Amino acid sequence: MITNRTLLFLACAVAAASAVGGRADAAEVQSFLEQRAANAAEALVRPFQAQGKPLTVGLKAFSYGDSGATSPFLRTCRDAVSAALVASGKCKVVERETARLNELLQEDKLREGGLTAGSGATLLGNLLEADAMLFGKGSETEFRFRVDLELLSTTDGSKLATAKLDFVKDETPVGQLKPAMNAEVLAATQLTASPQPQGKGELEVGILSTRAHNPVYGSGELVQFRVWTNQDCYVRLVCIDASGDKYQIFPNRYQSDYRLRAYQEQVIPGPDQPFRYRIVPPFGTEMVMAFAATQPFDLPGFGLKAAGSFTQIDAGAKGLIEGLRQKGVGIFDAGGSYAEGHCVLNTVDAEEGKRGAYVPIR
Known part of the structure; x- marks a missing residue:
């Protein structure tokens, strides 16, 4: 679940759970x-x-x-x-x-x-x-x-x-x-590897956590994202967690302005923004996607509903990404540009790691 001022990173990889046939140390x-x-x-x-x-x-x-x-x-x-x-x-x-x-x-x-x-x-x-x-x-x-x-x-x-x-x-x-990845997260990773629609202007958007590519976070740690573009545009961040749930985490209840300036990297949340993303259980792997366009855009037709500080999206990962790409085609036709970026996060339970419940991860 997503709690006020907290982004709950749900995931499915390394967890200290019993397996068929008993538990190995x-x-x-x-x-x-x-x-x-x-x-x-x-x-x-x-x-x-x-x-x-x-x-x-x-x-x-x-x-x-x-x-x-x-x-x-x-x-x-x-x-x-x-x-x-x-x-x-x-x-x-x-x-x-x-x-x-x-x-x-x-x-x-x-x-x-x-x-x-x-x-x-x-x-x-x-x-x-x-x-x-x-x-x-x-x-x-x-x-x-x-x-x-x-x-x-x-x-x-x-x-x-x-x-x-x-x-x-x-x-x-x-x-x-627990090596398996939730089907929704897996679908998202596969789609991000496929070609995106191309349009005028060649808009680009990038997103990383402040720990760069594929970082590992422990329970209780705060997460920030570095987002940048090559043109003035509008950017929405969507978290796809390992249970298959999807949330728009930016813009949100605390910041409604989702415009970014070209070549001016923005850290989200910044020190002056009244919200934080914090790691809480369960732990594993998830994806955060950045969707950008040179024109204002929303997420219609995806069954949106308020979920604490963020907006829950009632749609499959495939439907969400393909739907936004189709919207991107419409933006192209109107003379604008559309682009995507993504980053992957991995989270672990620091206390379980100390107790040796699973092989420690570097």
Whole structure:
């Protein structure tokens, strides 16, 4: 639920919940993931067994498909694979969180969702001074969750090796980590990876939390968003939580003006704004989308109703996004421009982490 002056971030990934077949402790979960990661690392390094020196590998955040959306579970998988590659003795791993790369991400010069192959591997690899880049894409069915791994050359973007992490959801350690993403959030991540309608003016809008891409927040922490555009326009922020509920969180009861100036980054909520977004249970992964247009626009036909300080939207993620894109076409026809942006948030229960109820997330 959304409470007054509080944005309740609902999510579905790492939670300390019992799974089918009983509960595993943190050591068992860690051992389970380490074994799966070791098998994957063996497949990835096999082509380089005869190489004289270790291969320098750069790591990008694992994501759901090409969406750029990650989760605590995918972060745990990434860390396990990273450790297994180092343990193999055939790889030197360089982290993606370098100062220069973070600077570029902050400036929105790199679009995470598009850096999945080819030129993306070359660009990131050069920034990290790596021989190869490792990408991980998560996907799921009713009974299984899978992470496909690709090792790409930073010279020409060619595929060097592949591997996968394959899990049955009802396996105790995996069930305890809850890798599944709510269908509504998953639909939103897939749609954000698809082409947006194009119009005159090439309006752009960007949104990040003040912790940049795919941040992790603990319970009780405050969240702020950095929003910027390249033209004077109107911007609405919609939170899609892991239960499938959707809320317009900006504009809201405390701020009705949703106009932004070109090239003037706005922090929401700012220090002079009378509302705050605070992390409260339950925890996991969610998405916040920015919808922008050079003309005023609203959200008609989506079953809007007041929900504390914000507005609840009674529509599916697919219907909401496609409906706004259709509205964007109308704005184009009237000589205006429309654009979208999004960011992904991950939240964890700090107290549960301290008690070792699940594998700690970096």
